[in-house]
Amino acid sequence: MSHPADRKTSNAQVPAAISAGLSRLNVAPLSVAAGTDFQHEGDEAETVYLVESGWVASYTDLNQGQRQILYLHQAGDIAGFADLGSKTASCSLRSQRDCVLFPIPISKLQSPEFLSVATITALFQKYAQMQCILMRTLATVGRMEARHRVVWLILMLHDRVVGDSGDQMFEIPLNQSEIGDFLGLTNVSVSKMFSRLAEEGYIERKGRKILVRRLADMQKMIGYQNVPYRPEAMFAPVQAHTGKSARNRALSN
Amino acid sequence: MSHPADRKTSNAQVPAAISAGLSRLNVAPLSVAAGTDFQHEGDEAETVYLVESGWVASYTDLNQGQRQILYLHQAGDIAGFADLGSKTASCSLRSQRDCVLFPIPISKLQSPEFLSVATITALFQKYAQMQCILMRTLATVGRMEARHRVVWLILMLHDRVVGDSGDQMFEIPLNQSEIGDFLGLTNVSVSKMFSRLAEEGYIERKGRKILVRRLADMQKMIGYQNVPYRPEAMFAPVQAHTGKSARNRALSN
DNA sequence: CGCGGTCTTGATACGGGTCAACGCGCGTGG
DNA sequence: CCACGCGCGTTGACCCGTATCAAGACCGCG
Structure with missing residues (x-):
């Protein structure tokens, strides 16, 4: 879990523990062309989608043709997670770029095959990360003026795409109308x-494509703090043996 | 899991599977007076708080003294879940009313003692519900005019507090400034x-206190749909025995 | 060449922010 | 008992930032 090889793991790929869980299931990758709406709000919710590559947007449409983009899922993220307890999908999903996805049936998500402790840990963490970013999005949209919202978007994506690897151009996987729908x-x-x-x-x-020229200035301008959840921040693996009785009790329903 | 007794379970109480998990740990309830900030953004994140009764608000403070309330946790919700993978708390927590909380150390959250399959299922579901509400909040704040935002808040709380039990007064656990910080x-x-x-x-x-007089009109006005995740919507329990080998593999790290 | 999608730029309108004054209920202290 | 301060909600006047509307530029593509 802390092999030197793991150190370089970018945020933007499928966590090892999750792909390990995945390999225990029989899930074939699914290629989706850019611009495809592959899940509609209200559809029966049976699947979550693990993003292997590309960008997926969760969005919802409101009354008068307004749209709100809720989340941008990059490689390593899971889309459709909010539907776990619901019978119908709570938001629509759309591929912003050509994508490779692993569709995981919700029924299998809770199968003992999939759910090793490491996998659960990784899932919780992914979920926590998503929630954290969602909350920051909410704070941005709720309380910032337009200029600062745009700056936040740039910094958030810079953070998630470029990370610490210095000056580097990156592409925002949204056109300006969609950026508007997000912010x-x-x-x-x-x-x-x-x-x-x-x-x-x-x-x-x-x-x-965008190159950030004055990163520090922009960060200072809106008081930006990096998204947490670098791989190193993973919470410690369980100490394995807390007594068999407890474990057995835990597994029997 | 589907005893007739469970049918009446309101959304607003601790799910049985979670309190079962809780009872395997040694967690003492914690009483917190109304208006207490019991976790500050940036504190070391070691605990999540299961709300037994009362209301807790997650919020964050921005640059110029602006505040955004991110979530209203009612009984049965878990506050601080977004911090799982992070070393520091990503938002502040405040009791809006007198509360009874169960502080669960994050280290214990992943202990086999706590994590039965049923508990995991319930946790995932709680998490999914939170994410869903969070997303709706985002859509509301991002895309609705002021009047509709207020209506949404009323309906959302009505839904979560009163539910289907007909005409009934309920109290919004926020003053008007705080409502503003939320919306x-x-x-x-x-x-x-x-x-x-x-x-x-x-x-x-x-x-x-508020009594909703024209529920249908208000719902139509903003195209409101109920929060999903009534207890009945719980996704089916796992069929227990998919082979021991899988289960063993699953548990060995 | 024409067309559609996207981005840009300017003129105007309006919703909600800001500021300020005031009312009300409540607790506290003289 | 009253005076006072404080937190909270209400109301009105004004202003500013962003939406809206509209026209045009750019670009890739058939």
């Missing part, structure tokens, strides 16, 4: 904010 | 929206 703005304001930020030298733009 | 508004707009709604006969107010 609670319109495409028009998004465009204006981006133009302004570029003009002020905070970022540089090449098509849809 | 991304100011206390002033909240006040105006409430006054208007009362005047238009949607709700009736007695102090801080």
Whole structure:
């Protein structure tokens, strides 16, 4: 669990413990072309999707044709997790880029085959990470002015995609209308904010790719703190033997 | 698991499987007076709190003294779950009313003592429910006008507190400033929206208590759908014996 | 060449923020 | 008993930031 090889593990790949669990099931990878809505809100919820590569967006449509993008799932994330206890999907899923997904039937998610202690730990952690990012999104959308929301989005993605590996261009897997749907703005304001930020030298733009030029300034501007949950932060593995009786009791229903 | 007694189980109490897990640990209940900040963002994260009674708010403070309330935990919910993989707490916790809490050390959360299959199932489900509500909050704050946000809050709480048990007054465990901090508004707009709604006969107010008068109209107004995860919606218990080998493999780290 | 999707830019409108004054209920202390 | 302060909610006037509307530019593609 703390082999030197694991140190370099980026946030953006499937945690070892989860792919180990996966390998015990019979799940074939699923390729999905960019721009496909592969789950609709209200559909019967039978599957969660582990993202192997690409980007998936969870979103919901409101009354008057408004859309709110709720989460951007990158490689290693699980989409559709919110539907575990529900009969119908609570949000729609859409591939923002070409994706490879592992569709995991919810029924198998709770099978002893899949659920090793390490896998559970990893799942809890993934879940916690998602919840944390969701909460930050909420705080951003609820309490920041437009400019700061855009900055937050850039920093959040920079953090999740580039991480600590220095200056590097990256692509936002959303067009400006979709960015608006994520941040609670319109495409028009998004465009204006981006133009302004570029003009002020905070970022540089090449098509849809972005290079962050003044990272520290931007972080200071909105008081940004990195998303936690680097692999090193994993909480310690269980000390295996707390007595068989307890374990047996634990497993018998 | 499906005793007739369980049918009446409200959403607002600790799921049986979790309290069963709890009883295997040595966790003493903790009484907390209303208005106590018992966890601060950035503190070392060692504990999650299972709410036995009362209301707990998760919140975060932004740059310029802005506050965003992220979640309202009622009885049966778990607060601090987002910190599982992190070393420090990602949000602050505050008792909105007098509370009884079970502080569960994160280290024990993953102990085989605690983690029976039923408990895991219940935990996943609780987590999924929280995520679902969080997402709805995000959609509300991101995409609705002020009036609709307030209506959503009323319906969401009505749903979680009153449920199907007909006309009934209930209390919002937040003052108007806090409602603003939850919905991304100011206390002033909240006040105006409430006054208007009362005047238009949607709700009736007695102090801080509320009676919903025109439930269907309000639901139609914002296209509200109930929070899922009634107890009946619980996903089926595992069929226990899929082969010991699998189970053993599953438990060995 | 024309077309659709996307981004940009400017003019205008309006919802909710901000500021400020006031009322009310309650606890405290003189 | 009253005076006072404090927290909370209400109401009105004004202002600002973002939505809305609209026109145009750019680009890839058939």
